[in-house]
Amino acid sequence: MLERLKAGVPAHLHGLLEANLQRIEAALAQVGEIPESLLEGLPRILIGSDYVCEQLQRQPELLAQLHETGDLWRRYAPGELRDRAAAALAGCENDTELHRQLRLIRRREMVRIIWRDLNRLADLEETTGTLTDMADTLIDQSLAWLHQQAVKRWGRPMGRDASGELVEQQMVVLGMGKLGAHELNLSSDIDLIFAFPENGETDKPDKNLSNQEFFTRLGKKLIQSLDNTTADGFVFRVDMRLRPFGSVGPLACSFDAMETYYQDQGREWERYAMVKARVVAGDQAQGAILFGLLRPFVYRKYIDFSAFESLREMKALINREVKLKNRDQNVKLGAGGIREVEFIAQAFQLIRGGRDKRLQQRELNRILPLLPECVGMPKQVVDELLEAYRYLRDTEHALQALADRQTQELPRDEQGQARLAFVMGELDWAAFSERLDGYRRRVSAHFAEVIAPAESEQASEETDRNADHWHALWDAELESEPAENYLRQLGFSEPAAALQQLRNLKQQRTVKMLQQVGQERLQAVLPKLLQAVGATDNPELTLERVLLLIQAVLRRSAYLVLLNENPGALQQLVRLCSASFWFADQLSHHPGLLDELIDPRTLFAPPDKAKLNDELRQVLVRIPEDDTEQLMEALRYFKHSHMLRVAASDITGALPLMKVSDYLTWLAEVVLDAVLEIAWRDMTAKYGVPQKSPGEPCDPDFIIVGYGKLGGIELSYGSDLDLVFINEADANLMTQGGKRELANPVFFTRLGQRIIHILGTLTPSGQLYEVDMRLRPSGNSGLLVTSLRAFEQYQQNDAWTWEHQALVRARVVSGSERVAQAFDKVRADVLGRQRDPEALKTEVREMREKMRQQLGTSASREGQEFNLKQDRGGIVDIEFMVQYLVLANAHEHPELLRWSDNIRMLESIEEAGLLPPEQAEELREIYKAYRAFGHRQTMQNQPTVVSGDQLGEYRERISDYWAQLMES
Structure with missing residues (x-):
């Protein structure tokens, strides 16, 4: 057998192979006749994992068990490991027995996982997923067992539910980092945070504790069950330093304390940690409530380009540590390593995750494939990053499988290098190094493109001098003569007027109250803005407009970072503000639209109506149907962003006037379609579906008719919508299927009111459209929604000539096609009659x-x-x-x-x-x-x-x- 195993193994590793084979002879003996499948897998284990050899030496029956049950050769079914662990822990009578069983489970599963990983019987996702499932299972099962023991000793920790009733509380254990993201490696520490719903006390009269003390003691017990090293080893090394206030903070915090901490004192790096956070054990329902409280801290509602700045700072700290500790050969922290791939994904999650919920996921291999659609990253780049990431993680696992040690350092000794190259399937160290270096170079290049140093760090000497000159003037309180000379050199024809605008900015209370980071961001972007503004044809007017926006975003200085990080966006801003006050005014009221300036492909390439409709549906489908507030905000952002795009195309001449009006009209029609759908869904969920005739539901047999500029396909930027609502349903019938039935006319009137509410309500993002209903039959004194028959009778018998003039420009813009065709016939009959x-x-x-x-x-x-x-x-x-x-x-x-x-x-x-x-x-x-x-x-x-x-x-x-x- 030895000679068979040596085949394919480099000669200088034969001695190691033979030594480790001797260590597991007893384990092989228990298998009996060695099957081909085991023989094929043995060389990589003997060369690649002293840890597995040691465990099989300590527990010889383990290999035979794994082989005979088939566990070595298959992927576990969902929940299988949890059931097995529950059975093993059910008979534990004390802490000692609990600790032993946890470690035996871990030993068995680690041997299995390493065998499958090194022999490529499992891919990366299976290996990290199984490791994470094992951690989740052992943490949760241990917590459940320890909680019951704690209750027997100190009573049940109690709190009150929404109705005020006393209920027992459970701990919520958050898994951070790789544990939270289902990405554990073979020898990961696990980062945990302990929380509980609310303060209170246990219900044992003689030995009661405060809830905080109860959960602190329970948390300590949990850490001991996982972290303590016994004769059977350990389960996981536990790190609690990510909790609020770090190692000096309380071990377990109430939800209120957690929310207050992150709201008032949470730091940027804690946001990145929370991106991957997940409830791994304890009360899952309460954990979901906790994440609802913390989500605003992690994902900002606005586009947050400060993430680049912070990630860059974190990467710089890592780089300094790498150099200080000579870690250039670290596949995680070194250049082109695992951390850089993670930073790329996290950057876009934090920048856009508040607005695009698809990015609010934890797993890197789910985030990266979304980036082409979400942020326009080329698919080839994503494919290269994923391929490199998998190779780097496989390398990391090969390093850790050797001795079950948390390391990402490449070996520097010849034998260590030879072992790693063999396990990774390469001929020798040179071949492995060449392949690994190729992946790392590609990662570094993509990382530099995404999280490159800010332009000020790479800027030309001229730009640097400009910035230095500006900072000196600002610090000197903008003295007239030197400041005016500086502005004159930049191209301002009336420097005194421009200087006064800058002084007004500096004197604003908001500027004076800015924290240091906000001051630094303002000072970083102002000289660049001034240089760009000075190059326009109307610099003083442009400066006035640009400063409107600057003043609007001072409290959210991440927008200043966006401009500083994106020279192209800054140039577009100045160019468009120079051409249009309206554009500047829109941005100052909706600064979140700054994100639209980044990509000229979308800014100057307006979509047709079909694409608009598809884009809006993709936005709305990701929002819960019952979350009307969020739906309304999404509609407003969609409308404002496309208004900005069409204005940019208009200003630059990319679209002629007629196409501008087409675009604005299509935009209104697409929004009206969505609003009608939302209003119809809301109304029918509450009142049921109105009946067109007995037993025949409406579908919806309702139309929105556009008059004026909307009807005439001539909408402009500030146009309101002249609308008329018409239905064709039997006025004597009722709705069916709802919690409360309504007469059809009442239903459609409320539907119309709902549509007007969604369109016209002022939210933090403004309103969609102002609606004018005065062109309906009988004007303001008429019904809000009229039947088609009543509309026809009014137009034929009672309408004034000016109302027929208005009807000339009327057309159906949303609703039932069948009723639309009937309306068109009525319109033709009314307008086509012979007149004097x-x-x-x-x-x-x-x-x-x-x-x-x-x-x-x-x-x-x-x-x-x-x-x-x-x-x-x-x-x-x-x-x-x-x-x-x-x-x-x-x-x-x-x-x-x-x-x-x-x-x-x-x-x-x-x-x-x-x-x-x-x-x-x-x-x-x-x-x-x-x-x-x-x-x-x-x-x-x-x-x-x-x-x-x-x-x-x-x-x-x-x-x-x-x-x-x-x-x-």
Whole structure:
């Protein structure tokens, strides 16, 4: 057998092979005839694990048991190890017996795990998962046994439930680090934190303890059961230093104490530790409550780029320790090691995890594959990181399997190197080193790209001098002459005005009250901002706008880090703020949108409606359906972020005006679809489904009709939504299937109210849209939701001409397709009826005159000012002429009713021969020019009432056309 085992083993390892074989002869003897499967696996064990050889020497029957039960050759079923441990511990009568059984279980499982790992019968995920399951099982089973013993001695620790009733409390054991992430290695310490729900005392009258004392004593017993080294070894080395206040803090804390600590004193590195935290033993239900309390500390609601800064600092500390202790050959802490892969994953978890719950996971091999979709990391990079990570972890396990020792240091002696290379399947140390170094180089390169030194650390000498000069000026209280000279050199044409803005910033109480880290972040980004602002065409105005944002984010200085870490985002910010006050104002109210500036691929590449719909559904599907508040916040962020994107495309000319309005209209439609779905789900869950006819439920037989700019596909940035709600269900029927049934009309009225509530409610993120319902039948005095039959009767019998004009621009924007088709027919019937052209012209003209008097420029200012929309020759004149032509001619030309937007209606009017081509083309071009001018005014926060000498040629042409068509 010895000669057979030597085959394939390097000659210089034969002596070691033979020595370890002699150690396990008794174990092999108990197996009897050695099967081929055992022979194949023996060389790697004899070369790779003195620990396994020692355990088989101490307990010779162990190998035969593992082989005969088949446990050596298969993966455990879920819960199998827990059941086996429970049976082993059931008969324990004292602490000594408990300790012995725990260690025997650990010995057996470690031999099995190492055998399977070194022989690649198990992949990395199985090895780390089984180690973690073993730890969870032994901690939890030990805790349960010890808790019962403690209760017998001191009574039950009591607390009160939500109703005030006394209930027994259980400890909650948090596993941190690799234990929490299901990533334990072969010789991991386990990092634990002990917690309990609330203060109180035990119920034993003569020997009662406070809950804190009870759980502290229980925690000490648990540590002893796992950590103490006996004749049978130990179970796990236990590290409690991650608890609040570290080694000087109480061993067990109440939930209130935990929450207060992390809220008031939690440090950045503790956030990283909590990313992987998990309840590993004790009361799982109470543990979930605890994590609910701690989650805001770990995952910030905003995009938190300070994670890069903190991880960089932690990595620098590790690097210093590596150099100090000569640990450059450490596969965990050294360059390109395991820790760098973990930092990459954690960085994006902490930056974006508060907003994207997919990243709120613990396991690295689940986080990394999400990064292409979540943050745009190339898939090739992720694949390389995962491949390198697995090889590094396999190497780590090979190092630890040798002697069951917590080490990640590569061996420096020849025999140690030869053993490791053999176990890793390489020909020799040189081949192993070449492969390992290749993985480490790739990890280092990717780490440098993700968590590279801040630009200020790599900056050019010129940038460094700029920053140094700025800091000197700031520290010198921004003295006029040198500060103005500095700003003049940067490109400011009015340095005194710019300097005053900076002084105003410095004098703000918020700036003065900033903690040191906030001051440092502000000072790091300001010189870069000033340099970029000075290069714009309007530096003083741009500075004013950019400082609006700076003031808005001072209390959340992580946003300053975002700009400092992303020079491209900073340049985009300055460029877009230079072009648009609206853009700067939006960012100052919603600074979380700064994240949108990072990736120009999404910033300047707006999606179509299908992609918008898909993106929103992916966002909403990750939120519990009953969490309306979170759904509303998600809708608002989605809307604001896409408004920002379309504005960026608009400002830079990447999108023409018509496409801007298309995008904004699609955005509103997608949001309305989602809002209707949420409102319908909420209402039907409570009241059941309304019935279209007896026994036939609605589906939902409800539509939202858009009027005005929404109906006309001409939404702008500040547009409200003119809406009308229509249903087609029997008004005499009731809902069915809910906790409380309602009459159909009441149900649909409440549905409409719910939609308006979701759209219009002011939340911390603002509102979705302001809603105007005045165009519904009978206006504000009419029903909020009307039936299609009542809508038709009103339009045919009672509606004013101006209401038919409004109907020209109406279209269904959300809801039932069947009812939408029925609405389109009603609209066509109403608008397509024959009218007296002269009477129609008079009514349209009179309404237009009334609007001019009420909404246009007053007579005293006429000629001096021009209201782009309402004055003679303005936008509404064009709209009214189009509406007149449609209403007057639709009975002969039903194709005029196909579209609801003015541009395509003008095209239809031209095709019908109702206007000469050159006149129709001029009306279209002037209409687009007016709208483009209005867009620019909005973006610069300028009014749409301009001086009388502007747009004069356009106004005269439209006035002439009005006179020809409407006054002849």
